[in-house]
Amino acid sequence: MSDLEQFRAETRAWLAENCPEEMRDGDITAENQCWGGRQWEFQSDAQKRWFEAALEKGYTVPTWPKEYGGAGLTADQAKILTEERDRINARKPLSNFGISMLGPALLAYGTHEQKLQHLGGIARGQIRWCQGYSEPGAGSDLASLKTKCEDKGDHWLINGQKIWTSNADISDWIFCLVRTDFDAPKHKGITFILIDMASEGISVKPIILISGHSPFCETFFDDVKVPKAYGEGNLSVVGEVNRGWDVAKNLLVHERGMLGTMSPLRGSKGPENLGGYAAEEIGLDLTGRLDDPALRQKIAQAEIDDWAYTLTVERMNDEANAGNGLGAKSSMLKYAASELTKKGSELRMDIGGTDAATIGPDGIEYDSLANTWLYNRAYSILGGTTEVQLNIISKRVLELPSA
Amino acid sequence: MSLILTEEQEMLQDAAHGFLDENAPVAAFREIRDSKNPDGFSRDLWHEMAAMGWAGIIVDEEFGGSGFGYVGAGVLAEQMGRNLTASPFFSTSVLGATAVQRYGTAKQKDQNLGAICDGTALFALAVDEGPRHRPEHIEFSAKSHGNGYILSGSKTFVADGHVANKLIIAARTSGEAHDPSGITLFLVDADAAAIERTHTPMIDSRNAANIKVDGLEVTGDDILGEVDGGYEALEGILSAGRAVLGAEMSGSSQRAFAITTDYLKEREQFGQKIGSFQGLQHRAAHLATEIEMTKSAVLKSLQLLDDDFESASATCSMAKAKSGMTAQLSTQEAIQMHGGIGVTDEYDVGLYFKRVHVAQQMFGDAGFHADRLAKRSGY
Numbered sequence: 001m002s003d004l005e006q007f008r009a010e011t012r013a014w015l016a017e018n019c020p021e022e023m024r025d026g027d028i029t030a031e032n033q034c035w036g037g038r039q040w041e042f043q044s045d046a047q048k049r050w051f052e053a054a055l056e057k058g059y060t061v062p063t064w065p066k067e068y069g070g071a072g073l074t075a076d077q078a079k080i081l082t083e084e085r086d087r088i089n090a091r092k093p094l095s096n097f098g099i100s101m102l103g104p105a106l107l108a109y110g111t112h113e114q115k116l117q118h119l120g121g122i123a124r125g126q127i128r129w130c131q132g133y134s135e136p137g138a139g140s141d142l143a144s145l146k147t148k149c150e151d152k153g154d155h156w157l158i159n160g161q162k163i164w165t166s167n168a169d170i171s172d173w174i175f176c177l178v179r180t181d182f183d184a185p186k187h188k189g190i191t192f193i194l195i196d197m198a199s200e201g202i203s204v205k206p207i208i209l210i211s212g213h214s215p216f217c218e219t220f221f222d223d224v225k226v227p228k229a230y231g232e233g234n235l236s237v238v239g240e241v242n243r244g245w246d247v248a249k250n251l252l253v254h255e256r257g258m259l260g261t262m263s264p265l266r267g268s269k270g271p272e273n274l275g276g277y278a279a280e281e282i283g284l285d286l287t288g289r290l291d292d293p294a295l296r297q298k299i300a301q302a303e304i305d306d307w308a309y310t311l312t313v314e315r316m317n318d319e320a321n322a323g324n325g326l327g328a329k330s331s332m333l334k335y336a337a338s339e340l341t342k343k344g345s346e347l348r349m350d351i352g353g354t355d356a357a358t359i360g361p362d363g364i365e366y367d368s369l370a371n372t373w374l375y376n377r378a379y380s381i382l383g384g385t386t387e388v389q390l391n392i393i394s395k396r397v398l399e400l401p402s403a
Numbered sequence: 404m405s406l407i408l409t410e411e412q413e414m415l416q417d418a419a420h421g422f423l424d425e426n427a428p429v430a431a432f433r434e435i436r437d438s439k440n441p442d443g444f445s446r447d448l449w450h451e452m453a454a455m456g457w458a459g460i461i462v463d464e465e466f467g468g469s470g471f472g473y474v475g476a477g478v479l480a481e482q483m484g485r486n487l488t489a490s491p492f493f494s495t496s497v498l499g500a501t502a503v504q505r506y507g508t509a510k511q512k513d514q515n516l517g518a519i520c521d522g523t524a525l526f527a528l529a530v531d532e533g534p535r536h537r538p539e540h541i542e543f544s545a546k547s548h549g550n551g552y553i554l555s556g557s558k559t560f561v562a563d564g565h566v567a568n569k570l571i572i573a574a575r576t577s578g579e580a581h582d583p584s585g586i587t588l589f590l591v592d593a594d595a596a597a598i599e600r601t602h603t604p605m606i607d608s609r610n611a612a613n614i615k616v617d618g619l620e621v622t623g624d625d626i627l628g629e630v631d632g633g634y635e636a637l638e639g640i641l642s643a644g645r646a647v648l649g650a651e652m653s654g655s656s657q658r659a660f661a662i663t664t665d666y667l668k669e670r671e672q673f674g675q676k677i678g679s680f681q682g683l684q685h686r687a688a689h690l691a692t693e694i695e696m697t698k699s700a701v702l703k704s705l706q707l708l709d710d711d712f713e714s715a716s717a718t719c720s721m722a723k724a725k726s727g728m729t730a731q732l733s734t735q736e737a738i739q740m741h742g743g744i745g746v747t748d749e750y751d752v753g754l755y756f757k758r759v760h761v762a763q764q765m766f767g768d769a770g771f772h773a774d775r776l777a778k779r780s781g782y
Contacts, residue, residue: 275782289774290782299782300773308725311699315406322407332692391681393688398664400678400687 007077011084018053019090022046026089030215031367035096037128038172051125054093061099061123064107068115069123075321097166098122098129102175105192105251106238113233118173118194130197132162132176132219133248140388142177143186143245147221149178149193156193156236158201158224164382168204168217171197175251181242192244193237199224211374212363252384264340265306271348274299278351295350302343309336328396335389338379345373404710406702412474418455419482426451427488429751435489436608442566443610444489453522458496461643462504466516473643473708477650477701484654487754489609491525493647494563499526501643502571502588505712506628506636511590515569527567527593528640529558529614536767538573538637539583543616545574551622552576554589554597557615562765564612565602567593571640572616576631583634588627595619607758639712642719645766646704649719649726652762653701656694656726656733659755663687663737670742683740690729690736697729717779724772730759 001009023046032043034051042048054060057071063078064070073081085092103122106115121127138145147160158178165174174195181189195202201224206214229235239247271277275290278299283291290296313333316326326333348369349356356369364371380386394400408416427448435445452458460475462468469475476497483492496519503515518524530538543556554574564570570593578585593600597619600612628636664687667678677683704722707715734756738745745752763769 273780275777275780279782284782288778288781290777296777296782297770297773300777303776303780304721304724304769304773305696307721308696308700311406311703312696315699315702316695318405318407322405329695332695335688336692336696387685390685390688393691394681394684398684398687398691400664400667400684401676403675403679403681 004076004080008080008084011081012087014057015084015088015090018050018057019085019088020046020050023050023091023093024089026086026091033092034094034125035128035167036094036098036122036125037096037170038126039170040125040128050091051093055124058123060094060125061103061119064103064119064123068107068119070119079317079321094125096122096128097131098127101131101251102129105175105247108250109192109239109247111233111235113231114194114235114238117230117234127172128167128170130165130168130171130174130219132165132168132174132195134164135161136163140385142248143190145177145179145190147176147178148182149180149191149226151180152225155228156226158193158195158221158226160221162219162221163207163216165204165217165219166215168197168219169206173197174219175238177244177248180244184242187245189242190244190248191237191241192239192247193226195224195226195236199226201225209375210377211371213366213371213375215375264309264337265302265344274303274344274347274351277348281351281353281355295347298350299347302340302347305336306340306344309333309340312336328392331384331389331392332397334383335380335386335393338386341379342376345369345376349373404706406699406706408474408478408702412471412478415471415475416478416482419457419479420485422455423482423486423488427483427486427490429487429754432487432489432608432754441602443604443608444491448488449490449492450522452490452492453520456520457492458522459500459516459520460496461500462516462520466504466512467520468500468516472705473646474702474705476643476647477705480647480650481654481657481701484651484656485658487655487751487758491563491566493644493651494528494567495519495524495526497647498528498640498644499524499569499571502526502528502590502627502636502640505639506588507590508624510624511627515590524569525563525567526569526571527561527564527612528644529561529564529570529572530637530641531560532556532558534559536764536771538641538766539586539634540581541573541575541586542580543572543574545576545587545589545621547576548620551620551625552587552589554591554616554619554621557613559613560603560611560765561614562609562611564593564600564614565610569593570598570614571627572614573633573637576633578631585631586633586637587630588633588636589621589625590627591619591621591625605761607761608754609758609761638716641766642712642716643708645719645723645772646701646708646715648762648765649697649701649704649722652726652730652759653694653697655755655759655762656697656730659733659737659752659759660687660690660694662752663740666741677740686736687740690733693729693732697726700725717776720767720772720775723767724769724776727759727763727769727772731763734759 034047059071061070062073062081066072099122103119106118135145150157174197176193176195177190178193179189180191201222203220205218207216208214226236266272278290285291320326352369456469457479459468460471464470500519503511532542545552545554570591572589573586574589575585576587597617599615603611603613605611670677700722704719707718737752738756741752744750
């Protein structure tokens with residue numbers, strides 16, 4: 001038996017023993033995933049047991065080095081772990097922005113001390129992170145951000161406002177882009193900084209979306225003092241001062257990668273099997289076809305596109321493991337995934353007709369198709385709009401000329 | 404299994420790329436077209452391909468083939484799609500070889516596989532009877548007669564039927580015209596007196612034939628696969644064909660797109676390169692994304708044919724649908740983005756546009772496969 005076969009056998013046995021039945025529903029919606037953080041309360045005993053078992057093994061962050069709380073798995077081993085987890089339909093034991101976004105950036109740019117504190121906190125599910133990038137005046141043109149960060153000798157002084165900070169109201173720390181040089185060209189005066197949300201001067205206000213619900217916040221910084229270091233070698237700034245754009249770019253690629261790997265058409269809330277749902281709601285004609293030929297064609301088309309998309313994620317992962325990195329092609333995945341995600345909930349709303357458009361006495365119910373449908377409009381806006389992704393593909397993949 | 408090519412398959416790809424660029428570029432295809440070559444391909448080129456082991460690419464080594472499987476066939480087809488290489492590869496080495504190798508008797512294999520591999524036997528599959536692909540709709544009749552059958556009926560769009568030595572004919576031995584059961588496949592000599600072939604040149608400058616059979620006597624030895632159960636074999640042959648056509652269309656999409664992006668980087672209007680216009684950039688970026696999606700779909704279907712042939716049907720349908728839509732978009736955009744020269748005969752993009760159209764029609768277009776997949780999923 002090869003080493004990898006051995007690893008697969010061990011992983012399968014470990015999962016069989018340690019992943020509780022209740023955690024094998026494959027359900028990884030924002031509502032029932034394990035986010036971690038200071039305010040976190042496990043939703044069930046099974047969720048807690050699954051998290052603790054994974055933590056002990058380093059499997060909350062399997063590819064991170066052992067000294068920072070991971071299991072140090074190779075890419076091949078990590079792929080096997082994912083395959084084996086998917087095989088039994090197991091949830092991820094822990095998932096949050098710390099794992100998917102900040103972690104990879106710290107691994108690339110952090111000091112050993114920064115990694116020890118922050119990666120460890122993420123791996124152990126102790127700290128929940130949010131992202132402070134966008135500002136009211138800096139959306140697609142992120143580099144025009146204006147949140148001011150002044151050097152006050154032993155500390156930084158921050159004033160400004162961030163927007164679209166997902167779950168800022170329940171997060172413990174924020175990784176932020178701030179302006180440290182107002183005179184330099186816009187990309188050259190930005191710094192990437194880590195801030196405790198409990199700091200004095202930070203306030204958070206939820207944003208009500210078209211669904212009536214609110215996963216996003218505005219975050220205000222009013223004379224917030226941030227220490228230069230949280231301990232020996234453990235600076236608050238990641239990378240160099242005024243070079244934060246490099247870190248941010250690296251991290252945006254990970255954000256796109258993360259968004260890209262969600263299963264778009266089926267992964268969204270609501271009935272997974274669109275065709276089956278449609279057959280149930282609408283009925284079949286005498287030839288056994290959905291009694292709405294135009295809708296049927298749209299569903300079948302979307303299923304073909306969704307299938308090709310998920311295979312492309314698999315292929316690009318395999319290529320990356322073989323040494324051909326994804327690079328700017330991650331924008332293709334982000335683009336395709338967000339358009340398919342919207343398509344899936346559009347189709348569910350079309351299938352549901354006026355039933356799906358009916359709301360409860362207190363407005364749009366949280367677990368309704370309508371809420372997902374409305375929320376999903378944001379997919380092609382957040383993390384870089386569809387148009388920004390297409391710009392990136394044009395310039396960096398196709399190398400088309402600039403205007 | 405990883406969704407990437409193995410080292411061996413990559414080497415085959417490199418070899419095919421080099422050989423076809425040198426020996427069968429688009430200019431060679433154009434020359435065949437303009438010289439009104441009655442075969443529609445170069446027999447010399449075909450013999451060279453056979454000598455390199457391409458004719459027997461999916462045939463097992465014990466029968467003289469190269470044993471590269473369907474991924475190997477797809478790798479070659481993709482490169483042929485890039486160069487619009489015309490050859491009997493698809494009809495003979497994919498359809499014919501699949502039919503004989505998977506469904507033939509020991510005797511049929513002995514008699515035919517060697518001749519496929521050395522390039523001497525040319526095959527054609529006669530399935531459709533009307534202008535749209537409907538493989539379960541078979542009226543072509545095979546009436547029981549003594550120990551054998553008498554074949555009568557007509558077939559349309561038999562690709563390479565004009566040059567084939569052997570025909571695989573889907574005929575009805577029982578049941579109604581729309582019934583998938585009751586179909587039987589026959590492997591017959593194409594030059595039998597009872598077979599009348601009418602050469603039908605196609606818009607893509609490839610060639611096919613309409614076939615009329617009037618009382619051809621055959622024996623039980625000429626049956627390929629099961630009596631009345633031929634639909635299963637037909638499905639298998641068509642699945643292989645769909646995946647490989649998908650690979651060819653993927654190659655054509657990639658090349659037409661590459662020609663187009665080169666043009667976007669060089670053509671100037673309003674004092675700047677037209678590739679700097681966002682209106683074109685976003686369409687190009689969308690197309691680039693679709694091309695990546697198509698590559699994955701095609702490779703998956705080819706791998707599945709090698710890995711678990713019987714289960715590959717739906718996957719091959721998806722790959723055919725996806726690659727067909729992408730190839731149409733790619734070649735439509737190629738013409739549009741070239742502007743006026745895009746609709747001239749002198750520029751190659753129109754040749755891709757025409758070839759892709761016929762490949763889309765062959766063995767079911769995207770709508771056909773979407774319908775099949777929906778039905779299979781119960782809606």
